[in-house]
Amino acid sequence: MTVLCSPSRVWLVLSPMNFVNDRLFARQLDQADPLRTYREQFHMPQRNGQPLIYFCGNSLGLQPKATRAAIDQELAVWQQLAVEGWFERDPVLQNDPWLTIHERSKAALAHIVGGTEAEVCAMNNLTVNMHLLLTSFYRPTEGRTQILTISGDFPSDQYALETHVRARGLDPKQVLVEVAPRPDAVTWQLTDLLDAIDQHADQLALVLLSGVHYYTGQAFDMAAIARKAQAHNILVGFDLAHAVGNVPLNLHEWGVDFAFWCTYKYLNSGPGGLSGVFVHEKHHDAASDTSNVPRLAGWWGYDQTRRFEMTGGFVPMRGADGWQVSTPTVLSMAAHNTAVQLTAAAGMPNLRRKSEQLTAYLQFLLTDLTQQGLLTIITPADPAQRGCQLSLLVAQRGRAVFEQLTKAGIIGDWREPDCIRLAPTPLYNTFDEVWQVADTLRRLLTAG
Incomplete structure (x- = not known):
């Protein structure tokens, strides 16, 4: 299937009926994503020099790259003006x-x-x-x-x-x-x-x-x-x-x-x-x-x-x-x-559109696992009744599967007694990451 690359139209072709379980398809969606540049404004966690897939924004969001400069600016004001920082504007600091x-x-x-x-x-x-x-x-x-x-x-x-x-x-x-x-x-x-x-x-x-x-x-x-x-x-x-x-x-x-x-x-x-x-x-x-x-x-x-x-x-x-x-x-x-x-700046309507598509794509990619009874998605299927989170109950070895995901470089979170929460966040997560997470889960759950 051809993915429309016009940012104003990309959302029109993204529905579960059009989804394809294929990494190239996921990457095409990323290329057509009008919000794709926002990812570049965040620090992505790494392990041994390799970026992790971070699906844990529902617990702690990532650090914007501009955060350090913003804090450094206030540290400079504190250093230069001390208590007068509450009231004064320094022409050099432009505070x-x-x-x-x-x-x-x-x-x-x-x-x-x-x-x-x-x-x-x-x-x-x-x-x-x-x-x-x-x-x-x-x-x-x-x-x-x-x-x-x-x-x-x-x-x-x-x-x-x-x-x-x-x-x-x-x-x-x-x-x-x-x-x-x-x-x-x-x-x-x-x-x-x-x-x-x-x-x-x-x-x-x-x-x-x-x-x-x-x-x-x-x-x-x-x-x-x-x-x-x-x-x-x-x-x-x-x-x-x-x-x-x-x-x-x-x-x-x-x-x-x-x-x-x-x-x-x-x-x-x-x-x-x-x-x-x-x-x-x-x-x-x-x-x-x-x-x-x-x-x-x-x-x-x-x-x-x-x-x-x-x-x-x-x-x-x-x-x-x-x-x-x-x-x-x-x-x-x-x-x-x-x-x-x-x-x-990204705009809540834009973020919501991407969020719905990321989460729907993850749900689509996990369909065969749910049909086989290997996991259950307890988050409502209706996009109007959920945000960018899917909560998964794994029928067997739930905690072990979560730890294997973490070892594979996928950061979600675990909630007792038996829930893996995955949150593909629209500001910095990608469709390719969604595909990788689903593919890893499939390999873990279907391994002999």
């Missing part, structure tokens, strides 16, 4: 003062999550932001105390919900409503989630769950969940750790009340990198008065024009910025800003 460093990534984040610049802010780490936002948006009343979530969500979220509720003097067993998959299923039916909201509506104070499930890779219909919650006047929030930079987000239009995410996975901002938050503008007026919207505050969320007056009485910055607590970590901010600019 931006650190006082407004949180603003540098706003435009990129707004594009990535589908919000306005006033609705987003980079700060803290994910679970810290989760607790901060729960303080503001979990508002139990005598009649409504429950939080609807999913069972088996990421452990940090489970721990945060459990301890946050207990800190409010409530019993997590009474408050947390966990929706499980149906018997003999590993993923959730949207109707079950929506029905659970209807069923518990009179007792619910909040709906809060991950946008993409870490283990299965299932992407939830956040728009539909938000609509259902709003129909019952229930606040709704999402943990976007595995969704941001991965699946289409339109938080403002969906009316999501709040969201939070980490940036070291698909946004490539570095190990343990910054978190970000979204607070819908419908809350901004009320949040200007902390008696209306409770929060745990710190000085960096205080009105920036008056912050150094050092007066009592918290006066928040408007919008998401008002949830800042501590002085920003400048070096992490530099790495973060560099990374998110790459994602925004």
Whole structure:
């Protein structure tokens, strides 16, 4: 089959019906990929001088080549200006003062999550932001105390919900409503989630769950969940750790009340990198008065024009910025800003198109192994219900197969008890790599 090489048309020929299990075909797809040059902007991990195939961006994204220069720039500012780096601009360094460093990534984040610049802010780490936002948006009343979530969500979220509720003097067993998959299923039916909201509506104070499930890779219909919650006047929030930079987000239009995410996975901002938050503008007026919207505050969320007056009485910055607590970590901010600019420049619609094709091609190449019962793909087959991850259950020797993949130079990750997660990431992975991974799995699983 001929692959169209026009970047504007390449996506038209890429469907499972057109796929071919052939390495030359995969390489032709790479040649036609309009995003292929973005790979060159990342450092690829190596072993013994040979590049590895890295399918682990769902756990830690790769380092952009521009990151070192960005951090070095802030080190130079620290060296030359010291404390004045917060306020001064050096004509030689051409630096931006650190006082407004949180603003540098706003435009990129707004594009990535589908919000306005006033609705987003980079700060803290994910679970810290989760607790901060729960303080503001979990508002139990005598009649409504429950939080609807999913069972088996990421452990940090489970721990945060459990301890946050207990800190409010409530019993997590009474408050947390966990929706499980149906018997003999590993993923959730949207109707079950929506029905659970209807069923518990009179007792619910909040709906809060991950946008993409870490283990299965299932992407939830956040728009539909938000609509259902709003129909019952229930606040709704999402943990976007595995969704941001991965699946289409339109938080403002969906009316999501709040969201939070980490940036070291698909946004490539570095190990343990910054978190970000979204607070819908419908809350901004009320949040200007902390008696209306409770929060745990710190000085960096205080009105920036008056912050150094050092007066009592918290006066928040408007919008998401008002949830800042501590002085920003400048070096992490530099790495973060560099990374998110790459994602925004590539464009989420473009990344999504390539992501769908990479993941669909991997699924296609594994079809014979699934038909033989050698592995099971638990991630939904519907592209609308997944990002760039396939979670594989290997019928026999799952851990051994994972270790053999690693030895062969293929980096995915293992999740207990029996899951290999592979994430072909559109910013830096290729169709040829997808073919190599599938071919290696086939040889490992069919070896006598």
